[in-house]
Amino acid sequence: MLGMALTAAGPDAGVDEVLLLDASPGVAQESLERGAGHRVSASLDDALSADTIVLAIPVDEIVRWLHDHGASVGAGALVIDTGSAKRGVVEAMRRTVPGHAHSMGGHPVAGTELPGPAGADPARLAGATFVLCAVRNDPEAAARSRALAQAAGARPFELDAGEHDRVIARTSHLPHLAACALATVAGALVEGGGDAPRLLASTGFAGATRLAAGDPTMVSSFLRANAREVSAALADLAAELALLGRALEDADPAALEEALAAGRASRRAVG
Amino acid sequence: MLGMALTAAGPDAGVDEVLLLDASPGVAQESLERGAGHRVSASLDDALSADTIVLAIPVDEIVRWLHDHGASVGAGALVIDTGSAKRGVVEAMRRTVPGHAHSMGGHPVAGTELPGPAGADPARLAGATFVLCAVRNDPEAAARSRALAQAAGARPFELDAGEHDRVIARTSHLPHLAACALATVAGALVEGGGDAPRLLASTGFAGATRLAAGDPTMVSSFLRANAREVSAALADLAAELALLGRALEDADPAALEEALAAGRASRRAVG
Numbered sequence: 001m002l003g004m005a006l007t008a009a010g011p012d013a014g015v016d017e018v019l020l021l022d023a024s025p026g027v028a029q030e031s032l033e034r035g036a037g038h039r040v041s042a043s044l045d046d047a048l049s050a051d052t053i054v055l056a057i058p059v060d061e062i063v064r065w066l067h068d069h070g071a072s073v074g075a076g077a078l079v080i081d082t083g084s085a086k087r088g089v090v091e092a093m094r095r096t097v098p099g100h101a102h103s104m105g106g107h108p109v110a111g112t113e114l115p116g117p118a119g120a121d122p123a124r125l126a127g128a129t130f131v132l133c134a135v136r137n138d139p140e141a142a143a144r145s146r147a148l149a150q151a152a153g154a155r156p157f158e159l160d161a162g163e164h165d166r167v168i169a170r171t172s173h174l175p176h177l178a179a180c181a182l183a184t185v186a187g188a189l190v191e192g193g194g195d196a197p198r199l200l201a202s203t204g205f206a207g208a209t210r211l212a213a214g215d216p217t218m219v220s221s222f223l224r225a226n227a228r229e230v231s232a233a234l235a236d237l238a239a240e241l242a243l244l245g246r247a248l249e250d251a252d253p254a255a256l257e258e259a260l261a262a263g264r265a266s267r268r269a270v271g
Numbered sequence: 272m273l274g275m276a277l278t279a280a281g282p283d284a285g286v287d288e289v290l291l292l293d294a295s296p297g298v299a300q301e302s303l304e305r306g307a308g309h310r311v312s313a314s315l316d317d318a319l320s321a322d323t324i325v326l327a328i329p330v331d332e333i334v335r336w337l338h339d340h341g342a343s344v345g346a347g348a349l350v351i352d353t354g355s356a357k358r359g360v361v362e363a364m365r366r367t368v369p370g371h372a373h374s375m376g377g378h379p380v381a382g383t384e385l386p387g388p389a390g391a392d393p394a395r396l397a398g399a400t401f402v403l404c405a406v407r408n409d410p411e412a413a414a415r416s417r418a419l420a421q422a423a424g425a426r427p428f429e430l431d432a433g434e435h436d437r438v439i440a441r442t443s444h445l446p447h448l449a450a451c452a453l454a455t456v457a458g459a460l461v462e463g464g465g466d467a468p469r470l471l472a473s474t475g476f477a478g479a480t481r482l483a484a485g486d487p488t489m490v491s492s493f494l495r496a497n498a499r500e501v502s503a504a505l506a507d508l509a510a511e512l513a514l515l516g517r518a519l520e521d522a523d524p525a526a527l528e529e530a531l532a533a534g535r536a537s538r539r540a541v542g
Contacts, residue, residue: 060524109473129470157470164471170457171472175479177519178449180534181511185504186441187537199400199428200435201442201541202380207478208446212538216531220524227519233456234516238509240452245505248448248498253331253491260487263451266458267483270472 002056002082002108003036005122005152013151021047034120048072052148054106055081058221063092070096078102078144084111084168085225086133086161093135102141105133105161107168108154122153130154133161169229171270174237176219177230179211272391273327273353273379274307276423279393284422292318305391319343323419325377326352329492334363341367349373349415355382355439356496357404357432364406373412376404376432378439379425393424401425404432440500442541445508447490448501450482 018037022028110128130149247255289308293299381399401420518526
């Protein structure tokens with residue numbers, strides 16, 4: 001997605017050439033065909049000699065890449081990623097990327113539940129928040145990262161990695177788990193057979209569970225990379241559901257109405 | 272919404288005139304202006320002398336209307352409702368509507384989170400499931416209800432009221448509670464101030480919490496009318512979230528990936 005936006009942005013936005021490298025050559029080729037870059041490279045040396053290296057892979061693979069290759073990033077190069085959990089990535093960058101290079105934790109908040117090139121739509125980046133989490137006090141890393149985000153049409157937003165992880169646990173990671181749990185609970189009805197579950201699932205159900213359509217490997221990767229905050233958010237959710245359950249059984253209907261009204265107000269405040 | 276579809280269907284579909292009656296005259300007038308009927312009536316006698324009486328109000332008000340006026344439904348008339356919890360409505364119809372009339376529990380599964388005329392879009396009824404829950408063994412009630420559902424463009428689906436409530440608790444009512452709880456958990460971030468929650472809430476968050484935008488009075492009404500099944504579904508959800516929480520902290524990443532893959536498969540099976 002980012003590759004498509006940067007390739008489209010072109011030299012006027014400071015993007016001369018976008019090289020594509022993927023562990024699966026087929027995926028790199030498909031990305032190339034969708035306009036996500038100018039050429040495919042199978043050479044890690046190509047990537048390591050680029051001006052800017054964008055790690056757009058699952059979070060655990062980003063960390064592994066940094067451990068394996070971070071020390072080989074050349075002088076003056078910028079390494080940035082697109083993972084949705086930032087603390088571990090930023091720590092790995094701090095440990096592995098040498099001082100002669102630049103690094104930045106990045107998270108374009110413009111996801112889709114579809115993995116790989118098929119789910120990529122650069123229009124989603126237009127006006128989207130592109131979180132930038134500083135690795136070191138490095139004004140050049142900040143300036144070049146902001147320029148990259150802007151070249152992709154997004155809005156750079158600088159945020160501490162820990163604060164990013166605390167917030168994203170509740171605005172994105174927890175909703176993924178809730179969608180999965182809702183789908184599983186409804187899915188248990190299907191085992192009993194009959195058409196009713198399918199016929200009684202409306203657009204409301206589809207919307208509430210859309211995030212459950214995500215690629216399990218990718219989703220598991222960012223959830224585990226942010227496990228501490230996600231666990232805390234899960235506890236908050238369980239407490240809130242228990243409160244709603246008590247309100248549901250309260251003799252006074254006002255309790256449930258008030259809880260629902262508070263949820264609606266919260267959604268407006270966040271959304 | 273049903274009024275708009277039936278008014279548009281017209282005499283060819285057996286709809287000669289749609290009368291609008293609302294406790295709030297302003298709402299009835301707004302519905303009329305949106306094409307939901309041919310004229311507004313302020314007279315309960317008008318409604319009671321109609322061939323078909325459609326109770327399109329919150330579930331608790333449906334039950335109250337039946338207790339207050341069900342016994343006055345005229346000979347040969349059909350009473351049907353559009354509430355999303357059916358057991359209590361069907362029981363109230365059985366107790367109150369006289370044997371010279373007909374009654375049917377109805378639920379067009381085509382909701383929107385917006386209440387009243389503003390949220391009504393008759394296109395949502397096209398091809399939608401219109402659940403019909405029998406009150407008595409009454410072939411005429413069944414035939415006329417099917418015809419009404421079809422006139423609105425929907426697909427009639429006959430289902431036991433208890434089974435409807437068991438399924439809809441998991442495909443609709445529980446997702447409403449989950450959306451509210453997710454919104455509340457994320458909303459707590461906003462209290463701390465700062466732009467991060469708003470900037471980090473993507474379309475994924477908006478989709479996962481869309482049902483929290485529903486009218487608290489209407490939502491509370493159907494949740495409470497289906498409290499027993501919703502409570503059971505809440506317990507299922509809590510158990511599933513606890514299982515996901517344990518998988519998240521499992522040393523083996525396969526546990527979480529498998530749970531996410533199962534959720535994705537369930538969503539496909541239901542959706």
